[in-house]
Amino acid sequence: MLIREAAAEDWPRIWPFWHRIVAAAETYTWDPETPEDAARALWMAPGKRVYVAEDDTGAIVGSAYVTPNYGGPAARIANAAFMVDPDCAGRGIGRALADHILAVARAQGYRGMVFNAVVETNPAVKLWTSLGFSILGTVPGAFEHPRHGTVGLHVMYRAL
Numbered sequence: 001m002l003i004r005e006a007a008a009e010d011w012p013r014i015w016p017f018w019h020r021i022v023a024a025a026e027t028y029t030w031d032p033e034t035p036e037d038a039a040r041a042l043w044m045a046p047g048k049r050v051y052v053a054e055d056d057t058g059a060i061v062g063s064a065y066v067t068p069n070y071g072g073p074a075a076r077i078a079n080a081a082f083m084v085d086p087d088c089a090g091r092g093i094g095r096a097l098a099d100h101i102l103a104v105a106r107a108q109g110y111r112g113m114v115f116n117a118v119v120e121t122n123p124a125v126k127l128w129t130s131l132g133f134s135i136l137g138t139v140p141g142a143f144e145h146p147r148h149g150t151v152g153l154h155v156m157y158r159a160l
Contacts, residue, residue, distance in 0.1 A: 001061075001096055003053050008044070011040050014063045019034075022034055022039070024146070025144075049066050050063065051063065051101065053084075053093050061084065063097075064081065064098070066104055102158075106160045111160055112157060113133075113157070117139075118153065118156050119145065125154065131158065
């Protein structure tokens with residue numbers, strides 16, 4: 001698998017799985033009806049370092065970004081987001097993207113990474129804890145999950 005910095009022309013290959021994941025309303029707090037232009041603005045915004053994972057056929061099977069979570073004197077704490085094509089789940093793509101993003105964040109001088117809203121039923125919670133993230137707290141009942149009902153949102157952190 002190749003992980004490389006995304007180019008503007010990659011968006012049309014990211015959008016199908018981005019849309020599928022967000023529309024499912026199970027793991028992201030973004031509006032499930034986010035139109036493509038707004039989705040592109042969210043994911044590919046200036047200031048974000050966006051990456052894609054390509055399989056050996058050249059298909060984009062995942063994407064992630066890293067960006068400052070805060071500004072000013074707190075700008076050395078990163079935030080990141082990850083999406084893996086659901087058809088490619090279980091192949092280690094999420095872990096590979098996470099390892100890559102953590103290395104990029106350290107190289108860019110970030111001192112830590114925070115995830116502001118991890119849905120507590122998201123299977124990725126297991127991945128994040130295995131990578132050294134801890135749950136700082138949970139906002140109870142903050143997320144309306146389509147299958148599990150009202151669930152919490154974790155705030156997770158890891159020093160870099």
